[in-house]
Amino acid sequence: MSKLKTFSVGGIHPDKHKITSACPIEDAGIPETVFVPVKQHIGAPAKILVQKGDRVKTGTLIADADGIVSADVHSPVSGEVIKIEEQTGETGYLETMITIKTEGDEWEESIDRTPDLVSDISASPEEIVNIIRSAGIVGMGGAGYPTPVKISVPAGKKIDCIILNGIECEPWLTADDRLMQEKGEQIIIGAKILNKALGIQKAVIAIDENKPQAIETLHQLTRRYVGVNIAVCRTKYPQGAERQLIAAVTGREVPPGCLPVDVGCLVQNVGTVHAIYEAVQKHKPLFERIVTVSGDDLENPGNFRVRIGTPASYLIDKAKPLGTPGKIIFGGPMMGVAATNLAAPVTKTTSGILLLKEDSVNIFEPTACIRCGRCAESCPQGLEPFAIAGFVRRGEYQSAKKIHVLDCMECGCCSYICPAKIPLTDYCKLAKYEIRKKK
Amino acid sequence: MSEIITANIIVLSLIALAAAVVLYFAAQKFKVENNPLAEKIAALLPQANCGACGKAGCKDFAEACVKADAESFAHLYCPAGGSKVMTAVAKELGFSTPEHEPTVAVLHCNGTCENAPDKVEYVGLQSCRLANRAFVGKTGCPNGCLRLGDCVANCPFGAIEMDKKTGLPKVNPDKCTSCGACVRICPRGLYEIRPRGENGVMLYVACSNRQKGAVARKNCKAACIACMKCAKICPEITVENNLSRIPASVSPQTWGAELAAACPTGAIVYTGNKGKENEQA
Numbered sequence: 001m002s003k004l005k006t007f008s009v010g011g012i013h014p015d016k017h018k019i020t021s022a023c024p025i026e027d028a029g030i031p032e033t034v035f036v037p038v039k040q041h042i043g044a045p046a047k048i049l050v051q052k053g054d055r056v057k058t059g060t061l062i063a064d065a066d067g068i069v070s071a072d073v074h075s076p077v078s079g080e081v082i083k084i085e086e087q088t089g090e091t092g093y094l095e096t097m098i099t100i101k102t103e104g105d106e107w108e109e110s111i112d113r114t115p116d117l118v119s120d121i122s123a124s125p126e127e128i129v130n131i132i133r134s135a136g137i138v139g140m141g142g143a144g145y146p147t148p149v150k151i152s153v154p155a156g157k158k159i160d161c162i163i164l165n166g167i168e169c170e171p172w173l174t175a176d177d178r179l180m181q182e183k184g185e186q187i188i189i190g191a192k193i194l195n196k197a198l199g200i201q202k203a204v205i206a207i208d209e210n211k212p213q214a215i216e217t218l219h220q221l222t223r224r225y226v227g228v229n230i231a232v233c234r235t236k237y238p239q240g241a242e243r244q245l246i247a248a249v250t251g252r253e254v255p256p257g258c259l260p261v262d263v264g265c266l267v268q269n270v271g272t273v274h275a276i277y278e279a280v281q282k283h284k285p286l287f288e289r290i291v292t293v294s295g296d297d298l299e300n301p302g303n304f305r306v307r308i309g310t311p312a313s314y315l316i317d318k319a320k321p322l323g324t325p326g327k328i329i330f331g332g333p334m335m336g337v338a339a340t341n342l343a344a345p346v347t348k349t350t351s352g353i354l355l356l357k358e359d360s361v362n363i364f365e366p367t368a369c370i371r372c373g374r375c376a377e378s379c380p381q382g383l384e385p386f387a388i389a390g391f392v393r394r395g396e397y398q399s400a401k402k403i404h405v406l407d408c409m410e411c412g413c414c415s416y417i418c419p420a421k422i423p424l425t426d427y428c429k430l431a432k433y434e435i436r437k438k439k
Numbered sequence: 440m441s442e443i444i445t446a447n448i449i450v451l452s453l454i455a456l457a458a459a460v461v462l463y464f465a466a467q468k469f470k471v472e473n474n475p476l477a478e479k480i481a482a483l484l485p486q487a488n489c490g491a492c493g494k495a496g497c498k499d500f501a502e503a504c505v506k507a508d509a510e511s512f513a514h515l516y517c518p519a520g521g522s523k524v525m526t527a528v529a530k531e532l533g534f535s536t537p538e539h540e541p542t543v544a545v546l547h548c549n550g551t552c553e554n555a556p557d558k559v560e561y562v563g564l565q566s567c568r569l570a571n572r573a574f575v576g577k578t579g580c581p582n583g584c585l586r587l588g589d590c591v592a593n594c595p596f597g598a599i600e601m602d603k604k605t606g607l608p609k610v611n612p613d614k615c616t617s618c619g620a621c622v623r624i625c626p627r628g629l630y631e632i633r634p635r636g637e638n639g640v641m642l643y644v645a646c647s648n649r650q651k652g653a654v655a656r657k658n659c660k661a662a663c664i665a666c667m668k669c670a671k672i673c674p675e676i677t678v679e680n681n682l683s684r685i686p687a688s689v690s691p692q693t694w695g696a697e698l699a700a701a702c703p704t705g706a707i708v709y710t711g712n713k714g715k716e717n718e719q720a
Contacts, residue, residue: 092575094650340559340574363562395593426564433572 004209004234007247010380011236012413014334016210020174020294023302025182028291028318030105034077034309035087035097036062040347041144043069048098054081059108059285062098065133071146071348072136073098076287076307078106090312090330090337090344097345100309111284118281119189121196128197128280135279136286136348141165141240141269142331144349147276151197151266159266162194162203163249166218166270167233167240169208170332173352175290176270178303180207180214183274184221188228190273193280198266201227205270206249208235237334238411242267244380256407271351291346293319295355306346312353313342319355326358334412364421375414375424381407385414389427397438400431408432476531477501483527484520489595491518491618509534518542519596519616541635542617544598544610548629549645549706550583551605555659561587571626579658582647584608584629590621612639634687640711642691642698644669649680656704663706669698683707 039045046063056062056075063073083099107113123131133148153159164187168176180187191203205222207215209232222228231249233239243254245267252263260267268276271289278284287308294301299320306315312330329336330350339353346353375385383404391400405428414424481501488496492515494503504515512534517524522539529536555578561570567589570576576585586606591599598614599621601607610621612635621630629647636642644663648655652664665681673694676685683706685698691711699709 088575091573092579093581338559338574340579423564426566426569429572430564430566430569433568 005206005231005248006234006236007239007244007380009247009382010378010413011238011244012378012416013235014171014237014416016235017172017294018174018177018210019172020292020301020303021177021211021213023174023178025178025290025303025305028304028306028310028315030077030102030307031310031314032102033082033311034100034102034307035311035343035345036073036076036100036309037089037095037097037345037347038063038073039095040073040308040349041071041138041146043067043071043146045096046070046073048084048096050081050084050098052081052084055079056081056100057106057108059111059287061134061285065136065146069146069149071138072134072285074136074285074287075100076309077102079103088341088344090339090341092340097309112282117185117189119185121189121193121280123193123196123280125197125199128193131280131283132276134285135275137272137275137279138286138348139269140271140275140289140348140351142335142349142351144347147268147272150268151194153198153261157261158264159198159261160200160264161250161266162191162198162200163231163245163265163267164191164203164205164270164273165240165242165245165267166205166207166211166214167245168211169235169237169240170334170336170352171237172294172354173292173332174294175292175303175351177211177214178292179274179290180205180211180270181217184214184217186277187270187273188218188221188225189281190275190277191228192225193276194266194268194273195227203228204231204249205229206231206233206239206245208233208239210235238380238409238413241380241409241411243409256404286348289346289348289350291315291350292352293355294352295319295321295325295357296360297322297325297357298355308348309345311343311345312339315346315353316342316355321355323357325355327354327356327361329354329356334416335410366422367420369420369422372419374417374419378413378417380411380413381409383408383428385424385428386422388431389422389424392427392431392434397431397434401435405431406435474502474505477505480504480528480531483524483531484517485524485616487519487595487616487618489519489616489618489620491616491620492516504528504532507532519618521616542632543612543615543635543639543641544617544619544621544630545633545641545643545645546584546608546610546629547631547643547645547647548582548584548607549661549708550578550580550586550659551607551661553605554661555580555583558658568624568626580648580650580655580662582627582649583659585627589624589626590630593620593624595620636691636710640691640695640709642685642689642695642707642709642711644683644685644706645708646682646706649682651681655681661705664704666703668701668703669707672698672701 044066047066048063050062057078060075062075065072079100079102082101086094087097089095137147138144246265275286291306293315328339330339388400388405408428412425481498484497486497492500494500526536557577558579565587567585567587570585575581598611599608602609617632646663648662655662665678670676670678675689695709695711699707
């Protein structure tokens with residue numbers, strides 16, 4: 001095999017823990033009530049279209065995008081809207097949610113529920129963007145940036161490279177891995193749809209080498225599709241980050257303050273591309289996703305197809321924890337959010353729910369910095385976290401800005417590698433928050 | 440030998456002379472006009488450069504004092520120095536001393552370890568501003584004190600201390616200069632600069648909760664539940680967004696004991712009644 005691709009600056013190798021890689025995607029079923037937040041994306045919250053007492057079908061539009069950077073929200077179940085009020089989300093803060101009581105599972109008639117593969121793309125490029133917008137699709141890798149905005153290329157710029165992000169570099173998570181193994185062909189057609197929408201011929205699916213099954217499956221499939229290739233990357237965290245992935249696959253560097261489109265690249269998560277396939281070819285809006293429920297001490301960890309709005313506690317019951325978990329994380333262990341409320345629902349961006357044992361969550365007292373420089377070595381953005389932490393301790397946020405703390409993407413490499421266990425990522429986050437507040 | 444020494448002395452003297460001439464003209468050109476009076480006043484100020492007066496620092500404040508006339512001088516006040524410093528400044532400038540009520544910072548939260556027990560653990564950088572972004576707080580109250588002590592670390596006068604027993608920061612009214620650093624740093628806006636009152640007797644609502652009463656009570660026993668009892672007793676009190684606010688104009692001496700006794704959750708703090716305060720704290 002030729003030399004594997006990867007990004008050159010920084011990166012770490014955390015333990016993989018991909019124990020659910022061989023677990024087929026299971027249907028999680030439909031809970032009795034779902035809680036659908038109106039803001040599951042970056043941008044303005046969606047405007048609520050339903051009222052208490054309204055009856056909705058699965059796939060009915062219940063909240064409309066408010067502005068360009070926003071996304072539609074569709075009902076994930078059929079039933080009755082029983083409450084529209086603020087409820088606690090995973091961080092404990094209040095979020096506006098639409099509560100729907102489930103009755104049966106009646107889908108909108110327009111949705112094609114057959115399992116047949118539709119490979120002919122009949123929609124025109126403009127239609128594709130409109131369908132993606134009305135299906136409420138957002139980046140499903142974690143950030144939740146509305147996809148139609150991302151694929152509407154600004155005038156004067158040109159995209160020549162579409163990268164499908166199947167890296168999934170976070171430990172434990174296997175949702176994208178399983179999706180590539182089971183729905184490989186759908187993802188490839190999704191890539192073709194993106195090609196058509198942007199008027200270019202090629203797409204690259206980037207996969208970490210630690211997913212041999214997915215690589216094999218897609219390798220077989222891409223032989224039949226001209227223009228879709230696979231780029232196998234050497235496993236390293238955070239390869240799934242947009243900038244690092246572009247550097248790994250194309251060798252192009254996205255300058256600070258610029259977007260991938262400035263270097264002619266578009267990166268889409270494979271989950272998002274699968275959702276695009278379902279929206280364009282099957283007329284199915286985004287109301288369910290694959291969630292990995294994993295952790296140590298679980299009887300039934302696995303990958304579940306989950307309706308948006310399903311409470312986390314419902315999924316945790318499915319996974320059957322053997323003991324009391326010490327820490328529950330929404331997302332991956334490196335960048336995810338520690339949950340304080342288990343009634344919080346799965347959203348469009350929840351890629352996993354992790355239940356870690358109390359004794360596997362290491363809590364360290366930070367000690368003094370020994371100036372070893374490992375944080376700077378591991379930073380994929382080439383920053384100096386130890387220096388940033390020093391400035392933040394003294395409250396010199398403008399000095400921290402001068403050494404480019406705003407380019408930090410909070411991947412957590414520095415905190416992970418620090419032998420003194422200093423929460424360096426936290427310092428960077430605080431600096432970014434303070435600088436943005438002062439503007 | 441003596442020739443070399445003489446030559447050296449002459450050459451060096453000439454260089455020194457040339458440098459002196461250059462320096463003289465440079466000093467004339469870049470001369471900074473300093474008002475001796477402003478310097479005198481700056482010497483009277485605490486030199487904490489805390490910015491509480493609204494100026495860039497003590498020097499800036501001193502210059503503003505010098506430029507001020509009798510009317511605008513009345514608006515200038517150094518909270519860190521207090522009336523003692525202002526009397527000295529006024530004497531220096533020949534103005535009358537402006538009247539200024541002494542103020543102090545108060546924390547509008549009574550979510551002590553006992554009233555609002557911890558529900559979750561927090562691991563990471565011990566900073567309220569960061570924790571406020573990451574999650575709702577250990578107690579579950581989205582408006583209450585996070586108890587991580589950003590105000591303690593940022594008080595320029597060391598007037599705030601973490602009370603180990605309650606878990607809440609405690610303002611020392613004797614050290615507090617009402618500079619407002621805590622008001623600016625607190626991510627939840629829990630601090631307010633209030634008149635210190637006669638003999639330090641104060642009356643305020645120690646809660647900032649804006650959730651409905653039943654929800655707030657789940658997290659904290661001392662939450663204001665907007666029951667309106669205080670508003671019925673004293674018409675000046677307003678209740679908005681599920682939260683009662685006692686304006687500083689409500690006299691603690693007249694209303695304090697009655698309001699504190701009437702409050703069903705103990706959210707109203709009346710520092711005149713020492714027994715009552717200890718019970719809450």
